[in-house]
Amino acid sequence: MKRLPRLLLLAALLWLGIGLSSAHAAPPSYQSLYSNPERALPMQPAWQFQPVDAQAAPPWEDIFAFTLGMAPELMARSRWLSLNSGQDSERPPALFDTLEGRALFLSPAARSFCDGRWQVVWLERIAINTAHQPLHKVWLVERKPGGRLQSTTAYGRLDAQGRWAVPPLSCDGQVTSSVESSAALSYLMQGESAQAPPDLHVDTVLGQLGLRDAQGRWRTQPTPQRDTATVQWMRYRRLLPTPGSTGTGLIDAQGRMVIPFIFGELPDATAQRRIRLCTATGPAILTTRAPVECRWQRLRGGPAGVALRPVKKTDTGRWGYQDAQGNWAIAPQFEAARPFRHGYAVVTGLFPQDWRPPGWQDSQPIIRKLQRVGRYWVAEAVVRNASTGGQWAPRFGLLNDAGQWLAPVPDPALQVTVLVPPGGRTSHYAGMLASHLPNLLGRSVQVDHVSKATEADYRRLMTQGGDTKVLLAALRLPRGGIEGVHQPAPIDALMHALRPVTLWTSEPLVLAIDSTKADTLGIHSTDDLLAYARAHPGSLRIGTGDDGWTGHLAFGQFRALSGVxxxxxxxxxxxxxxxxxxxxxxxxxxxxxxxxxxxxxxxGQLRVLGTTADAAHPQSFEGATWPTLASSAPLDGYTAYDRFSLWAPANSDAASNRTLQEAVDQVLARPEVQKQLQEMQVVGGGGSPEALLALEHEERERWARALSAPAATPPAR
Incomplete structure (x- = not known):
């Protein structure tokens, strides 16, 4: 029996490939979805909320990237908030539990229903129905009889595990909006006892909102501004001024804006060259009766401008300033203009859309409202970032009771460890998984190569890593091999610590004969081969790989079943x-x-007599279907496959492995994946971790059968 070096043995059993996840793109248009359903994007990735590091600059574009799919007056009584991200966002809508602090997404198991007839390809938004239940609007692709695809959109309702309490459509294609379900989530909170007393309270500075603790320290960033002009500009921004909105400001004799056109009324500059600026200080943004706070601001430099006088241009109705000779010193452009006083003039002009307070960052939010919801705070703000398409728009963010902003982050990357350099038969398999799994799992897939692994590397791989690592392997089943066939190494015992995830594919072998030999001996089928072997015992030679590989198993079963x-x-x-x-x-x-x-x-040099596939999965090659060896009566029940399966470290979580298994099942159910596997002459796997362990037991029995009829083996070549 041939033996591999001790540590190279397992490396030879793990043939892994590489493939990186494709870049995510914006969803297709409705027209594109309906006319080209085969191009519909897979589900967006999921994410989870995490507090932002107080010492780091808050990622405002991540925090304020959501709208609410519910009536604002219901928010105070709500347990579940529907957070809708922008249409072009990589983040899917989600429900946030304001009591437990978790985000609820459509589970992988809910991304298809009615036995795979309907596939969810995009989650667009979450709204609310008249029963105060979240409605998930999803884009669906239906597989019609004959393989034709058809697209539609519909609304469904989830339970607390992210599964369908009421699917978007019934299995016969009917809408389900009238279906009642007690399992469907409700927005409304049960009882007021769930409302935890907050450690923070809402406070204002010049009408700006923030959260303070019992010692009066601000716990939210950014802290409220105290500059009157900045506060007044923020107040205007909270109102989302439309094009054409006007305000009053101050210019100097060169027509330069000194005070932006954002105030309702301004007094003239005083002899001390200062001006009194006032802004409303109430938290309400629409009321005209809010308290007002005023401060003096000093003005600096510039010629007096006393020789300039305001003049209205008749044909445009705009005001400007002319000198003593009647020349336009400042072009007519203002809605109203007053005479210069002490070098400055009060004018009315268009709201300065492009003006920013000194040092202002556009990504910074302008808080409109802070509201307590469950055990969290909801902040409504006006922001300008990628989620708003570069326009000022209202968005929502979340804070905890420590005053920390909560930012969505993806789950940790799933690492596939490769113990050999890229290449081999599983390279394409790994690429298929890495391209499909990220959008189903909501986490990226990273392939790591460890081509010169030590025993310590193997130990870490099989026992550590939790839910961040997984092994795609052509693992010899049963793990550790068969006693008497495989020389055990210390690391073999660790293989039994691996936790099963699912079967990826099964790849059969073929039994091929030299074409010239076949014609000479009259062997054109499996039955011909068996007849010749019985008539000429020991005369035929069948080549296989080393002991322990699938070829060895295929040969042993062939002899044991046929008796030749x-x-x-x-x-x-x-x-x-x-x-x-x-x-x-x-x-x-x-x-x-x-x-x-x-x-x-x-x-034409080789002729395939049969494959080691199950009779239910015959293999085709260039239009011709090869028979299975099992189709010959003496070999009934004969199969031999290379098994490509997924295994997780010993400290992985069973629930996480189950989620991965469900995602793999969905990958294998995709028509394009099925087509690829068919073209590769392999059979798609899938199934539960328990099914993978059952398959391992079946493989052990096959080996026992294969070894039941020993034969002399010539020296290796």
Whole structure:
């Protein structure tokens, strides 16, 4: 029996590939969805709220990126807030539980329903119905009989686990808006006892809102401004002035704006070259009866401008300033203008859309309202950021009782550890997973290569990493191999600590014969092969890879089930190359994957007699369907597959592994993935972790059968 070096053994069992997640893009238009449903984007990623580091600059674009899908008057009694992000956002809408502080998303299991007939491809927004239940508007793609796709949009209702309490459509395509369900979430809070007393209170400075603690310290950022002009500009901004809105300001003799046009009325400059600026200090933004606070502001420099006089231009109705000769010194552009006093003039002009207070950052929010909801605070603000398309617009953010802003962050990346350099048969598999899983799991997928792993590396891989690592492996099942076939190494015991996730694919082998040999011996089918082997015991040679690989299993089962006497020729590696037959003629037949014989089959050098696939999954090659070896009566029940499966470290969470398994099931259910796997001559997997353990038990029984009829094996080549 051949032995691999101790630490290289497991590395040889793990053939992993690389693939990076594709960049996320904006959702398609309605027209694009309906006319091209096959191009609909997969579900957006999920996220979770985390407090922002008080020492870091708050990420305002992340904090204020949401609108509320509920009536504002219901907010104080609400437990669940519907947070809708912008249409072009990578963040999906979510429900935020103001008592438990968790965000609830559409679960992976709810992203298809009616046995996969309906696929959710986009979650657009969350609204509220007349029963105060959240309504999730989703974009759906339906698979019609014959494979045709059709698109639509509909509303559904979730339960507290993110599953459908009422699906968007019934299985026969009817709307479900009238269906009652006690399991569906309700916005309204049950009883007032759930309202926890806050540690902070709302306070104002010049009408600006913030949260203070019992010692009077501001706990929210940014702290309220005290500059009167800045506060008045913020007040105007809270009102979202429309184009054409006007305000009163101050100019100097050169027509330069000294006080922006944001005040209702201004007095003239005094002889001491100062001006009294007033702003409303009440928290309400629409009332005209709010308290007013005034402060003096000193004015500096500039010629007196006494020779200039205000003049209205008749044809435009605009005011400007002319000198003593009647020339326009300041072009007519103002709605109203008063004479210069002490070098300055009060004018009325358009609200300065592009003016900013000195040092102002556009991403900074202008708080409109702070409201206690459950155990959290909801802040309404006017902001200008990526979520608003570069326009000033109202958005909402969340704070906890420590005064920390809560920013959405993605779940930690899922790391796929690769123990060999990129390449091999699983490279494409890993790429498929990495391109599809991020949008289903709501977390990125990162492929890490550890091509020279030590025993300590293996130990960390199999026992540590929690829910941030997963293993995509062509693992020999049962793990650790079969006693007497595989020389155990210390790390083999660790393999049994791995937790099952799901089966990814099963790849059968083919039994191919030298075409010239086949014609000479009259072997054109599996039955012909068995008949010849019985008539000429020991004369046929079948090439396989090293002990313990699937070729060894396929050969052993072939002999045990059929009872024929054929020789096994062992070649180094997992599988023999087709050259060992077509050129070296070192064997008459071989067990190998399709990709290992495809070129020789196209050239006519090899002929496939059958595959090791289950009879329910025959393999096709260039339009021709290959028979399965199991279709021959003596080999009934015969199968042998390379198993590509997902395993998690020993300290991973069972619920997280189940979520990953459900996401993999959805990947495998996608028509484009099924088509790819079919073209690769493999069978899609899926199924629960328990099913993977059951498959491991079945593989152990297959090995027992394969080893029940030992035969002499010539030396390896």
């Amino acid at each position: 006497d054929v020789q096994r020729v062992v070649f180094q590696g997992m599988y023999p190359d087709s050259d060992v037959i077509t050129k070296a003629h070192a064997a008459d037949l071989l067990f190998a994957p399709v990709n290992g014989v495809a070129v020789a089959v196209r050239r």
